[in-house]
Amino acid sequence: xxxxxxxxxxxxxxxxxxxxxxxxxxxxxxxxxxxxxxxxxxxxxxxxxxxxxxxxxxxxxxxxxxxxxxxxxxxxxxxxxxxxxxxxxxxxxxxxxxxxxxxxxxxxxxxxxxxxxxxxxxxxxxxxxxxxxxxxxxxxxxxxxxxxxxxxxxxxxxxxxxxxx
Amino acid sequence: xxxxxxxxxxxxxxxxxxxxxxxxxxxxxxxxxxxxxxxxxxxxxxxxxxxxxxxxxxxxxxxxxxxxxxxxxxxxxxxxxxxxxxxxxxxxxxxxxxxxxxxxxxxxxxxxxxxxxxxxx
Numbered sequence: 001x002x003x004x005x006x007x008x009x010x011x012x013x014x015x016x017x018x019x020x021x022x023x024x025x026x027x028x029x030x031x032x033x034x035x036x037x038x039x040x041x042x043x044x045x046x047x048x049x050x051x052x053x054x055x056x057x058x059x060x061x062x063x064x065x066x067x068x069x070x071x072x073x074x075x076x077x078x079x080x081x082x083x084x085x086x087x088x089x090x091x092x093x094x095x096x097x098x099x100x101x102x103x104x105x106x107x108x109x110x111x112x113x114x115x116x117x118x119x120x121x122x123x124x125x126x127x128x129x130x131x132x133x134x135x136x137x138x139x140x141x142x143x144x145x146x147x148x149x150x151x152x153x154x155x156x157x158x159x160x161x162x163x164x165x
Numbered sequence: 166x167x168x169x170x171x172x173x174x175x176x177x178x179x180x181x182x183x184x185x186x187x188x189x190x191x192x193x194x195x196x197x198x199x200x201x202x203x204x205x206x207x208x209x210x211x212x213x214x215x216x217x218x219x220x221x222x223x224x225x226x227x228x229x230x231x232x233x234x235x236x237x238x239x240x241x242x243x244x245x246x247x248x249x250x251x252x253x254x255x256x257x258x259x260x261x262x263x264x265x266x267x268x269x270x271x272x273x274x275x276x277x278x279x280x281x282x283x284x285x286x
Contacts, residue, residue, distance in 0.1 A: 011258055011262040011265055012258070015180075015254055017183045017184040018181070018184035026261070026265045028265075030273075030275075034272050035268070044275075047267065047271050135181070142253045142257045
C-alpha cells in the first residue's frame with residue numbers, strides 16, 4: 001500500500017500488506033551530515049521529533065553504537081508516555097539501527113533503521129524502516145496515528161473515496 | 166500504539182486480504198464499477214472457482230459485498246472498509262510529514278546561521 005501525494009516533496013509511506021514493516025521516505029534540502037546531526041544531538045532532536053502538542057523531556061540521548069535513549073512525552077506538563085530504546089549500531093552520517101519501545105507497552109518493540117542517502121547538491125533522502133514482530137503489531141502502529149488528534153482535512157483521501165463511490 | 170478501540174483485527178483482515186496481487190487487482194477493477202464473478206475472472210488464467218475464492222476472502226474482510234437477490238449477483242466494492250485502512254495509513258504518513266516539516270525548518274534555520282557565521286568571519 002503506498003500513498004503518494006500529488007504535489008511537493010512530502011513523505012511517502014509504504015506498508016507492505018503481508019509484512020510487519022512500515023517504511024517512510026522523505027527528502028531534505030540539507031546534506032546528510034546535517035540531517036544526521038538533527039537525529040543525534042538531543043538539543044536539536046527536541047525541536048522537531050515529538051508531535052507539536054507534545055514536549056520531549058529527554059533523560060538519555062546517547063546515539064552511539066551500544067548507546068541508549070530514553071525520554072518522556074509531556075502534554076501540558078503531564079507525562080503521557082515513556083519511550084526508550086537501545087542503539088544497536090550507528091554509521092556516522094549514514095545509518096542508525098535502534099530499537100523503539102515504551103514503558104506503557106513493554107512487549108511491543110520495533111527495530112528501526114534510519115538510512116540517509118546523499119543525493120548531492122546538498123540534498124538527502126531519508127528512509128526510515130520499522131520492523132515489528134507481527135502484522136497485528138504493525139497495524140497497531142499504523143493505528144497509533146489515530147491518537148494524535150490531528151484534525152485536518154484529508155483531501156487526498158476524500159478524492160480517493162470520491163473515485164471509489 | 167496504545168489504541169485499543171481501533172479494531173486492529175479488522176484492519177489485519179483487510180491487509181491480509183490485500184496481500185494477494187490478484188485480489189488487489191480485483192479491488193482495483195471493482196473501483197470502476199460492480200462486476201460479476203465471470204467478468205472478474207475473464208482476464209485471468211485461472212478457474213472461476215479460484216476467482217470465487219478470492220472474492221470470498223475479500224468478502225470476509227468486508228471489502229466487497231454481493232447482492233443476494235439479483236440473479237447476476239454482481240460484486241460491489243465497499244468503500245468504507247477500504248477507507249478505514251487508507252485513513253490509518255494516511256494519518257500515520259501525515260504525522261510523519263508534520264514531524265519532517267519541523268525538521269525542514271530546523272535544518273533551514275541552522276543553514277542560515279551557518280551562512281551568517283561564514284559571512285561575519
